Amino acid sequence: MRYRVLGCSGGEAPGYHLSSFLLDDTVLIDAGSVSAVLEIPAQLKIESVLLTHSHLDHVRGLCHLADNVFGRRDRPISVYSIEPVLEALKTSLLNNVLWPDFTEIPNSHMPILDFRAISEGTATPLGHFRVTPIRLSHTVVSLGYLLEGDFGTLLHLGDTGPTEAVWHMVKGMPNLRAVMIGTSFPNRLQHLADLSGHLTPQGLKGELAKGDVKANVYVYHMKPPYVSEIAEELKQLVPECHILEEGKEYSFPPIP
Template sequence: MQVKILGCSGGIGDSLRTTSILIDEDILIDAGTGVGDLTIDELLLIDHIFVTHSHLDHIVSIPFLMDTVMGLRTDPVTVHATAETIKVLKEHIFNWKVWPDFNVIPNAEEAFLQYSEIKLGEVTTLGQRSITAVPANHVVPAVGYHIDSGESSLVFTGDTTTCDKLWQHVNAIENLKYLIIETAFSNGEIELAKISKHLCPSLLFDELNKLTRAAEIYITHLKPGEGEVIMQEIEQSKHEFKPKALQNQHVFQL
């Protein structure tokens, strides 16, 4: 299994792209602005989109993707998300006011977009690959994802703050290889991090103290203009884990 980072920033500008991860050629985890760098031929291969939560930086490319591939492929695109996130997509995005409702185009029986509700701990198997929703703690209902090739696993936390239940799941993964975890703010903005339910370096290491397995750790969702400060604060820590900053186009092999 190949996992490619299309976007991993908390904002846009220059080369920054918001959150999106491509698994092999046919699965997206979130659909931020990084999806826009794919060619039309690559967009046509996307069969599944797993959404962590409903915030715009994680879903913004779904409407454009649907508009692009509509009529160019025969099978629908399946959006996998929690019931709460699906409700938001239906009410606030695909509602004919912001964007057409591809769930009924050309008709309800042959729609270009279909929804598949996911629940925490529920495994979705696609070929030899399994994707499981894991707990997250954000200002809206949110999940992370455990991606397993059978040989090794990657966990993507999505947007989250302190979440003990997440680590209960992560620590049970025997073939864990990679952990991608957010850190959106610097320590100087810890109160903003807490209010918005994100992490800063001090909160990050509080969470990593709960990790009992070895893993390569990568930091995502750095706010534009703050990435250098955040990573300096992380690098200056004496913690046993030494996280690295995630980069666009980084490829993980599972």
């Protein structure tokens, strides 16, 4: 499985793109920077979008993606998340005020975006993957996704502060290949991390201990002003972790 990082920053600034990850060219996790980074032909290949939560830095590109593919695809793009996340998008973003409701355009039978609610804790087939949403702890409903395929299992977490359920789920899990998780603020700004439902390096260390995580850990969603400070603290506190790189494609080959 190819996991391409379109953007993985916790904020937007020149050289820093918002969260969006492309799996095998067709499945997108979050849509922050998809339309800013991907060429149009590649945008047309996207079949499914998995949304971790409703925050703008994770969904904004969905508006422009819908606009770009309008009239150029013969079937909808399926957009998956749990009901409250999809509902938030319908109410607050694709509400015909901030942006047209592309779940009804050109009509509700064959729209540009087909919203499909999936259930927490239940594996749903999606192309050649199986995806299971797990509730995290953020200022709004936020999810992690367990992605299963011939590569084993990958855990991609949306925004979260300290949380529990997901760690119970992955503790001792065989074939867990990688965990993608946000670390947004340096340790001295723990109060901001707590207020905004994010982690610091010391918080990350505590979370990984809860899950007794042995898989590769990839950190993302760093706030641009603090990138070097966070990276330095990670080197001290969680030296085994990697920092996810924008523009890079990570390969997870099949387990023999």
